[in-house]
Amino acid sequence: MEGSSREPAGPDWWRSAVIYQVYPRSFADGNGDGTGDLAGVRAKLPYLAELGVDAIWFTPWYLSPLADGGYDVADYRTIDPAFGTLAEAEKLIDEARALGIRTIVDIVPNHVSDQHAWFRAALKAGPGSPERERFHFRAGRGEHGELPPNDWPSQFSGDTWTRVEDGEWYLHLFTPQQPDLNWDHPDVRKEHEDVLRFWFERGVAGVRIDSAALVAKDPALPDYVEGVDPNPYIDRDELHDIYRSWRRVADEYGGVFVGEVWMPDAERFARYLRPDELHTAFNFNFMSCPWDRDQLREAIDSTLAEHAPVGAPATWVLCNHDVTRTVTRYGRADDTGFAFERKRFGVPSDLALGTRRARAAALLSLALPGSVYVYQGEELGLPEADIPLDRVEDPMYFRSEGVDPGRDGCRVPLPWTADAPYSGFGSTTEPWLPQPEGWSAYAADAQAADPGSMLSLYRAAIRVRAVEAGFGDGPIEWLPETPGVLAFARPGGLLCLVNLGAAPVALPAHENVLLASGPLDEGGLLPTDTAVWLRR
Template structure:
């Protein structure tokens, strides 16, 4: 692939604790990933993005980082990470590591020093410590809300409060401080020097805060902590570091910004290379809605010359098979509740069609582990096994994100389905007893499986290099577009469609040469 491999790459997301367990402790590790690299190579992906593998108390699945320059013993050692990066490269697979710049763990040396220091000390200037409101400082400094629900302020013993936009164990860093900026530039160099091809930037739109930390007023412009203009200088400095390498490294942003014009600012030629397209992921299974999202996405990326990205699911989102099997097929964190009725057979048909849709669109594709197996959300996990802070901070009303993080099934008829070696501890989250038909081994033996569909689709996708254009006169409920000499038709809700041309790949059975609803096809 060229130096601009990221423009049309298929990138696979590995959630390390749930991918493969080599040492038998019930938790996935880097040795497990190394043992499964041939699987990723056969799938045909160009790169792998790893969720955080750093030392962490795991208050939020590793997104509470205590040391950015090492690997948590749960997953292995720094040497294991270096071997993994090198061995993946031997399979033609690049490695993207997660960086978490908005906050650190409350066990990070900086924050421990800040707690030990007095109010107004230099140690506290690395974070957002403030006096409280009220007669005795007993009220939080402002009215902001945590991304996980509840108050984003925690009071310490001397009476001051510190800001955490996520869990209390994740204090926010003060990005106005030069030491914070310098430290993260060195973290980038640390991983780039070890062969990482790029970084995925967690919560990339939240780093900069209004220094006054004012109350949040509906419609406030600029927002006191989301998508502030100060962010762009940070990412320009990161881009200069990424471009300084002989093989330039890639910056990939997690940016939840609904305004497409402001979203595109992060993708200017001297800032990030790509960013996740959450608008597409959040849309329902509806032709008009998805077409509008595709049009808006391509239009936003065109002026800055950046490639679009397409993603159906990740470690924070209800699995595609489950989401598309519901009456409400959009994704919204606020809509997640226990006990939502789901038709998994319908969801699987739609997920297969969505796979061909996203594989055919121009730009890069992100594939969350297990999506290629058609795994459903696990919605009956024992309450005493749940770990996600979103569940606990909601008072138990939000099921949280553990249901999409259940360990992968590789082979066999019963748990742990090859995730761990024989005689291992039970997986950290239990797998459903009826997953034997979803294992990699079972699906590898079935040419009609969704795994076979993804393997073929990723291989054929490399030939889709032509310009994108909508085909005229598509019926309502149908998406129809061209990529060079290949046509992609997705029937979301119309009567069966007659087909004209050679069928390259179909997401499901074609009846009498017709394309039924909830089915996609590539034609030449």
């Protein structure tokens, strides 16, 4: 079909891929129960093919009590009944592949659900049992063991230790429903390698690794003062042996990894991307930048410099299921960029301004060297939604005692059909999260018919990117500096300019305009908050 996804040639497809992130609960509801599911995704595969993406990354679709949006996995070999069945997942993988779209699944190695068979067995077996050795159970401190075993801070708000009925405590860097695994235990290593094989054998092309730098812990579980002591649970050297072992499994199947690695030290970050470890890692520097020319230039340069020593391609992403949506973020007067601690209630946003910037940022990210991730709804220009407090589900809100609004605002079910109930997300059943008033204005069917819509821009940009060999992985050359303007060349005479300044700027000499995020002004100048692709 016109505009359908290309199949990137050879085993290195991932170096230049456009990858679409699906949050299954909120993508499309195929059975009308108010929750997104695999049937809904299968029905929308033609939409994703028309968008032109090379792969779909699914956040966890496994059996889960959903204490943390599916990142509390109870069984990696079972699809949660809310989403469908394993047979449906296998069909989806095959149907997507027939359209040239690969599938990437999410693995969460740091922890499992407290409903996982291993943890239930550990609770039943009691202190000192082999079953408890798969986790981090410890006696408490204090006269009667009433104090937690150490003082580690949580990745969410709240405590990192929970006491069970027999008096022992177990470690959870996230919620109490997500007990941390002990990666010094051979059962843990073997189980995860078996899970990787399970999904590779079902045709998945890759695996995204959640919280990839948190997995290994100092076995002594010592107290820790940030900035004073070496961190006992982030970026430990033992991790690299784990990921080398995983890489051997992936290589058996031609699979690829993308790691969620938060690492301020460039040299240590690059270690995860050595040729025998992970293929790629998420780039948070770029996503965390405010709309500022110098800061974006620095983020791009530092990202490319981090990846160069190991020959790994960069990844570019503007938003995901954890952060404030791009349109809202770029429309804020304080322009905070992304940071969990800056998520708060009542921050005003100029959505018209944010949309112009988000359109320009889309062309910027798609023109940079490497692969690009698009979070569902970004191609529709969805803003962050305000969730009524009685409908909030995210544990971040509850564990912060209502200070942090949580992440539900970027997880609202997608609008598909403007004139259908609940914007065509499912049937007449209200979705699991409420859609804001006016959500239908962003509906995909209306945007598909509008050549000036965000959806049309994304479709056009991905289509151009697919046919222009100079885009994707490869070299980049910065053009002479113009105040407020990011300007660079890609191979084949391709140019990208983004005007982040206060005034329109002249375009360099060029043969033709391939695509612009907004109209040029009457004099052919590039307006502020606008990007353009040129051929010179």
